[in-house]
Amino acid sequence: MKLFRKSSPPSSTSASSGDAKERSEGQTITSAPDHRKPSYSHFDNSPYPLATWRTVVMGILVSMGGLIFGYDTGQISGFLEMQDFLQRFGELLPDPKNPGGPPTYQFTNTRSGLIVGLLSIGTLIGALIAAPFANAFGRKYSISAWCIVFSVGVIVQIAADTKWYEIVVGRWVAGLGIGALSILVPLYQSESAPTHVRGAIVCCYQLFITVGILFANIVNYGTERIQTTASWRIPMGIGFLWALVLGVGILFFPETPKHNFRKGKPDQAKHTMVKLLGVSDNHRKVALELAEMKEALEAETAGGKPHWWEVFTGPRMAYRTILGVVLQAFQQLTGANFFSTTGPPSSSRLIILGTVNVVCTFPGLYFVERFGRRISLILGGAWMCMCFLVFASVGHFALDQTTPQNTPQAGTAMIVFACLFIAAFASTWGPMVWTVTGELYPSRYRAQCMALSTASNWIWNFLIAFFTPFITSAIDFRYGYVFAACCGAASVTVYFFLLEAQGKTLEEVDEMYTLRVKPWKSKGWTTADSERRLSSVGGPRAGQNGLGHAEDKDVVS
Numbered sequence: 320m321k322l323f324r325k326s327s328p329p330s331s332t333s334a335s336s337g338d339a340k341e342r343s344e345g346q347t348i349t350s351a352p353d354h355r356k357p358s359y360s361h362f363d364n365s366p367y368p369l370a371t372w373r374t375v376v377m378g379i380l381v382s383m384g385g386l387i388f389g390y391d392t393g394q395i396s397g398f399l400e401m402q403d404f405l406q407r408f409g410e411l412l413p414d415p416k417n418p419g420g421p422p423t424y425q426f427t428n429t430r431s432g433l434i435v436g437l438l439s440i441g442t443l444i445g446a447l448i449a450a451p452f453a454n455a456f457g458r459k460y461s462i463s464a465w466c467i468v469f470s471v472g473v474i475v476q477i478a479a480d481t482k483w484y485e486i487v488v489g490r491w492v493a494g495l496g497i498g499a500l501s502i503l504v505p506l507y508q509s510e511s512a513p514t515h516v517r518g519a520i521v522c523c524y525q526l527f528i529t530v531g532i533l534f535a536n537i538v539n540y541g542t543e544r545i546q547t548t549a550s551w552r553i554p555m556g557i558g559f560l561w562a563l564v565l566g567v568g569i570l571f572f573p574e575t576p577k578h579n580f581r582k583g584k585p586d587q588a589k590h591t592m593v594k595l596l597g598v599s600d601n602h603r604k605v606a607l608e609l610a611e612m613k614e615a616l617e618a619e620t621a622g623g624k625p626h627w628w629e630v631f632t633g634p635r636m637a638y639r640t641i642l643g644v645v646l647q648a649f650q651q652l653t654g655a656n657f658f659s660t661t662g663p664p665s666s667s668r669l670i671i672l673g674t675v676n677v678v679c680t681f682p683g684l685y686f687v688e689r690f691g692r693r694i695s696l697i698l699g700g701a702w703m704c705m706c707f708l709v710f711a712s713v714g715h716f717a718l719d720q721t722t723p724q725n726t727p728q729a730g731t732a733m734i735v736f737a738c739l740f741i742a743a744f745a746s747t748w749g750p751m752v753w754t755v756t757g758e759l760y761p762s763r764y765r766a767q768c769m770a771l772s773t774a775s776n777w778i779w780n781f782l783i784a785f786f787t788p789f790i791t792s793a794i795d796f797r798y799g800y801v802f803a804a805c806c807g808a809a810s811v812t813v814y815f816f817l818l819e820a821q822g823k824t825l826e827e828v829d830e831m832y833t834l835r836v837k838p839w840k841s842k843g844w845t846t847a848d849s850e851r852r853l854s855s856v857g858g859p860r861a862g863q864n865g866l867g868h869a870e871d872k873d874v875v876s
């Protein structure tokens with residue numbers, strides 16, 4: 320693996336021919352006249368490291384938000400089976416397995432539905448309300464504050480004694496925190512990570528979700544035989560740790576460069592970028608990105624105060640807002656949660672599926688930077704479609720559904736295709752949807768649009784979990800055909816609508832959308848405006864153009 324990356328050479332002819340054509344279609348940006356193209360040899364154009372330790376630590380620390388999400392959602396189905404939890408919060412009802420025998424503690428569908436489902440309602444609200452706070456107080460302090468909200472929800476649950484609705488309220492509050500973090504974490508990562516590793520860093524969020532789910536299943540497996548309150552209070556209490564690490568740890572990290580820049584702190588933005596990229600103060604890559612941010616901010620300031628409806632009326636915003644919402648819906652409509660939620664809960668099955676999910680997310684971190692978002696998502700969708708077609712056909716036509724032991728080969732084939740599906744989801748749609756929705760929008764609307772797209776993920780997560788039992792009882796494994804169709808539609812949507820953001824700054828991605836670059840030509844697209852922008856920030860000397868040396872002491876150093 321290459322440890323150092325070469326900066327792209329300063330060239331005013333860097334635009335591809337495809338780009339030139341698009342530009343003539345877009346007509347919004349014109350190239351600078353030749354006399355404005357000085358030599359930029361005074362910019363440091365040296366190679367930069369693949370990733371500095373600061374970037375790696377930032378990626379891991381902020382991804383703890385994924386651990387909170389995965390751990391919390393992974394543990395609840397196990398709790399519902401634990402004896403002490405059942406006795407405290409369930410109801411004494413006639414035993415369906417032993418009619419006429421003594422009553423047993425159980426959860427009615429309504430009660431278990433509320434305990435499981437209220438988290439989703441909380442996450443949805445949390446995702447929707449997080450944006451204004453993130454814009455007003457910054458991404459960093461918002462992350463810390465929502466960790467506190469999550470912790471309050473955990474305290475309410477741990478303190479619950481016998482009142483089931485205390486668990487429900489606690490899960491709702493914890494859900495607010497999880498939902499808010501589900502926009503803030505990818506937002507922080509996409510706004511901070513250097514361009515060439517941005518995809519992989521945001522994918523770490525999903526990696527940590529999968530680790531959280533697996534860890535919750537393992538902890539539950541370890542404590543489910545304990546007959547006391549420790550069986551569920553210990554696993555629940557562990558959830559605190561992740562919130563503590565993230566909530567406190569993030570305070571030692573800087574605010575994102577994009578947010579700082581928008582808040583009139585270009586020096587701090589520059590300092591953070593220099594540290595995360597691991598380059599000198601006058602590195603060309605930093606200067607260029609700052610110049611892009613400056614230009615974007617100037618255009619934005621000219622537009623006045625942002626209004627919420629601009630997420631639909633802003634430049635190419637309806638297209639992007641809808642695309643983000645649709646892609647997040649597809650992430651759930653792939654049917655990824657079908658395998659873990661269908662059938663009786665079994666710790667060992669969940670641990671096996673969870674392990675495949677974690678292990679296969681690692682290749683996703685590589686694919687996203689090696690092959691790009693578009694091709695990975697298109698092929699991933701096609702592969703998942705194929706897996707569901709086989710799974711559904713075998714399940715419906717070959718499996719003896721009343722006595723599966725009679726058709727062992729069909730059972731084995733279904734397990735194999737379930738694992739192949741999860742491998743594809745984990746290495747493409749699972750992580751990369753978080754990446755692409757973090758890159759789709761300009762700074763002015765990024766938080767609001769990510770809130771909407773993330774809310775779509777939570778809504779579909781809830782709807783699928785809620786309706787799956789009814790649908791499977793009506794159409795059995797043919798339900799898989801619905802997911803297969805959605806996977807196919809997801810690939811087609813990416814092909815026709817998503818632009819390739821790999822290796823591009825967020826400002827370049829914005830430029831591509833506003834210039835209406837054709838999605839299938841977007842991979843090779845490069846901006847023609849680098850030199851003109853560099854000229855607008857002049858040389859690398861401190862204090863020039865408000866982009867001089869930083870004095871920010873906020874950064875881990």
Ligand SMILES: OC[C@H]1O[C@](O)(CO)[C@@H](O)[C@@H]1O
Nearest residue numbers: 525528529655656676749780
């Ligand atoms: O991205 C989040 C989604 O990914 C999963 O964790 C599967 O790996 C789902 O349970 C969740 O809905």
